[in-house]
Amino acid sequence: MRTLYHPSVAEMNLSTVLYALSDPIRLSILKRLAENGEQSCSSLDMSVPKSTLSHHFKVLRESGVINTRIEGTQRYISIRYNDLNTRFPGLLDAVLKELKRTDGAQEAKK
Amino acid sequence: MRTLYHPSVAEMNLSTVLYALSDPIRLSILKRLAENGEQSCSSLDMSVPKSTLSHHFKVLRESGVINTRIEGTQRYISIRYNDLNTRFPGLLDAVLKELKRTDGAQEAKK
DNA sequence: TCTATTGTTCGATTATAATCGAACAAGGAA
DNA sequence: TTCCTTGTTCGATTATAATCGAACAATAGA
Numbered sequence: 085m086r087t088l089y090h091p092s093v094a095e096m097n098l099s100t101v102l103y104a105l106s107d108p109i110r111l112s113i114l115k116r117l118a119e120n121g122e123q124s125c126s127s128l129d130m131s132v133p134k135s136t137l138s139h140h141f142k143v144l145r146e147s148g149v150i151n152t153r154i155e156g157t158q159r160y161i162s163i164r165y166n167d168l169n170t171r172f173p174g175l176l177d178a179v180l181k182e183l184k185r186t187d188g189a190q191e192a193k194k
Numbered sequence: 195m196r197t198l199y200h201p202s203v204a205e206m207n208l209s210t211v212l213y214a215l216s217d218p219i220r221l222s223i224l225k226r227l228a229e230n231g232e233q234s235c236s237s238l239d240m241s242v243p244k245s246t247l248s249h250h251f252k253v254l255r256e257s258g259v260i261n262t263r264i265e266g267t268q269r270y271i272s273i274r275y276n277d278l279n280t281r282f283p284g285l286l287d288a289v290l291k292e293l294k295r296t297d298g299a300q301e302a303k304k
Numbered sequence: 305t306c307t308a309t310t311g312t313t314c315g316a317t318t319a320t321a322a323t324c325g326a327a328c329a330a331g332g333a334a
Numbered sequence: 335t336t337c338c339t340t341g342t343t344c345g346a347t348t349a350t351a352a353t354c355g356a357a358c359a360a361t362a363g364a
Contacts, residue, residue: 088342098292099216106213107322126340133324138342140322157331157340174288182208182282217352236310243354248312250352267310267361 088145088152096148096171104147105179110140114163115183117150122162198255198262206258206281214257215289220250224273225293227260232272 104110109132116128130137141161144150148167153160168176214220219242226238240247251271254260258277263270278286 098289098296099218099221102212102289103216106209106216108209109322111209124340134341135325135343136323139324142342143321157338159341172288172292174284174291178282178284178288179208179212181284186208219352234310244311245313245355246353249354252312253351269311 088154090145090151091148093148093167093171096167098172100147101149101168101172101175104143104149107140107143109136110144111179111183113140113144113161114149114179117161117163118180118183122153122160124158124160126158198264200255200261201258203258203277203281206277208282210257211259211278211282211285214253214259217250217253219246220254221289221293223250223254223271224259224289227271227273228290228293232263232270234268234270236268 105114109130112130113128117123125137125141128137141150141152141159145152145161148164148171150161151164153162163176165176215224219240222240223238227233235247235251238247251260251262251269255262255271258274258281260271261274263272273286275286
């Protein structure tokens with residue numbers, strides 16, 4: 085737990101990133117980060133058990149979508165805007181644009 | 195089998211589309227379609243059993259990524275460029291740009 | 305009509321991922 | 335040190351998806 089894995093820009097993989105972004109809960113997290121900037125994990129209460137949330141943070145982090153910064157007992161997560169824009173130009177903007185319109189997750193689970 | 199389901203532009207869902215695009219085989223199919231335009235299903239031999247391929251075509255079609263046109267015993271598939279660009283501006287371009295660079299699937303399955 | 309071609313569907317298997325309680329780890333404060 | 339807070343990890347369960355052979359369906363041609 086000492087060091088959390090973050091892929092370098094070169095290590096980021098398209099299908100892995102798209103997969104990370106294909107889950108409604110993870111899109112909700114992304115939306116919150118886009119709206120409010122860096123957040124402590126505890127600040128985004130999503131009516132989901134913390135172990136489940138932690139899992140989603142890990143998927144987002146290990147794909148390269150978010151950065152996790154450790155400060156004391158808290159973790160602060162944020163979107164890796166520049167890195168994503170460098171590796172996959174236009175991708176993040178397209179996703180965030182849709183998230184702004186709705187929540188991107190509506191009726192995703194039928 | 196008479197009619198194949200295709201979602202309307204309004205019915206397209208972000209997480210569903212991202213999920214459809216998150217698979218290496220489906221990205222390979224997309225790349226082929228982007229490079230060569232409309233293709234008959236049989237023309238893209240991907241060293242994968244046809245039942246598996248048919249499954250991936252279905253995922254792509256039902257998410258709204260591709261269109262399937264029936265002509266005789268053959269099916270011709272193509273990317274729904276305009277519809278995708280209307281619904282999720284910039285998303286497809288960002289994906290295709292990366293596919294042009296590599297195949298988007300390299301080392302995705304470890 | 306018989307046969308070959310193209311592709312879907314079925315059904316079973318395997319693989320991968322989501323979920324979440326409980327235990328654990330690391331700080332910070334009393 | 336003890337307790338509280340924050341978050342991860344473990345382990346088990348459930349859910350979802352990928353895979354692929356075999357059977358089926360539709361059409362075209364001999």
